[in-house]
Amino acid sequence: MIDNPARDREFTFTKAHFDKVRGELYDYAGIVLADSKMDMAYNRLVRRIRDLRISSFDEYFQHLEREPLEFTQFVNALTTNLTAFYRERHHFDFVEKEIIRDLKARNIHKLRAWSAGCSLGEEPYSLAMTIRDAGVDLASWDVKILATDIDSKVLASAQSGVYAMDRVKALETGLIHRWFLKGKGRNEGMVKVRPELQEMIKFGHLNLMSDWPIDGPLDFIFCRNVMIYFDQPTQLKLLNKMADLLKPDGYLFVGHSEALARHASRFELVGKTIYRKVGG
Numbered sequence: 001m002i003d004n005p006a007r008d009r010e011f012t013f014t015k016a017h018f019d020k021v022r023g024e025l026y027d028y029a030g031i032v033l034a035d036s037k038m039d040m041a042y043n044r045l046v047r048r049i050r051d052l053r054i055s056s057f058d059e060y061f062q063h064l065e066r067e068p069l070e071f072t073q074f075v076n077a078l079t080t081n082l083t084a085f086y087r088e089r090h091h092f093d094f095v096e097k098e099i100i101r102d103l104k105a106r107n108i109h110k111l112r113a114w115s116a117g118c119s120l121g122e123e124p125y126s127l128a129m130t131i132r133d134a135g136v137d138l139a140s141w142d143v144k145i146l147a148t149d150i151d152s153k154v155l156a157s158a159q160s161g162v163y164a165m166d167r168v169k170a171l172e173t174g175l176i177h178r179w180f181l182k183g184k185g186r187n188e189g190m191v192k193v194r195p196e197l198q199e200m201i202k203f204g205h206l207n208l209m210s211d212w213p214i215d216g217p218l219d220f221i222f223c224r225n226v227m228i229y230f231d232q233p234t235q236l237k238l239l240n241k242m243a244d245l246l247k248p249d250g251y252l253f254v255g256h257s258e259a260l261a262r263h264a265s266r267f268e269l270v271g272k273t274i275y276r277k278v279g280g
């Protein structure tokens, strides 16, 4: 027998409901939900409907219109936040071996980076650890990592720097000792990143579809596994804005399945999913 999730649903969720959801999400966040994501949208939003003790998607949309704060919950529910410490290790090796080494060689002790779509924080904290482990001494260097996301819930979690031990278990023991504090008592099984790493990062809410109040120029931008949710015109617009923010020879790191080649005229590919700005 063919599965029919629609038949088993607790609340009626029609194609018109789905179109309303994806229309709102696209207009605000630029995120495109393909037809295949209908079940995902239902499953994510139905939790809100249950929590709010309302009885239908029509009622939920009315609530969404009346309560601006609900819109934050709506967006938080629909973003995909998958991430990990040192995800795509070769990117962090490049930061250490190319970018920091080059700054040192040129006697430049200033570094500006942006983790755009930082999710739960593993990405900016991995950058902070990479920078410190590369021998960057904060007494003589001026380092700032900006970490932003549209999802206020993951951002709050990122800012706290607290993770389940499970999230760090694949890291080398030495690295865990250097950069994490182990929870005791009721915090058993949790770790917290050391304050000296947290001080290197400024977390903030930023929708990539809105203005970017960011001071450039930046040495590099990590925007990984974010643009994959956007359509091509949106990607092109963002790539241009990122190029404007980067130093003349600044770098952009994207996710493993994101090929910018077709519309990245302001960037050249210099490594696996690593781009360098061209043309000043």
Ligand SMILES: C[S@@+](CC[C@H](N)C(=O)[O-])C[C@H]1O[C@@H](n2cnc3c(N)ncnc32)[C@H](O)[C@@H]1O
Pocket: 028, 029, 030, 031, 079, 080, 081, 082, 083, 084, 087, 116, 117, 118, 119, 120, 123, 148, 149, 150, 151, 154, 206, 207, 208, 209, 223, 224, 225, 226, 229, 255
């Ligand atoms: C799959 S996670 C990637 C996390 C991290 N960059 C990585 O590669 O491990 C994608 C993140 O992009 C964020 N995002 C999606 N649309 C966004 C937008 N319009 N503005 C800012 N962040 C957005 C999501 O909230 C989510 O946390």
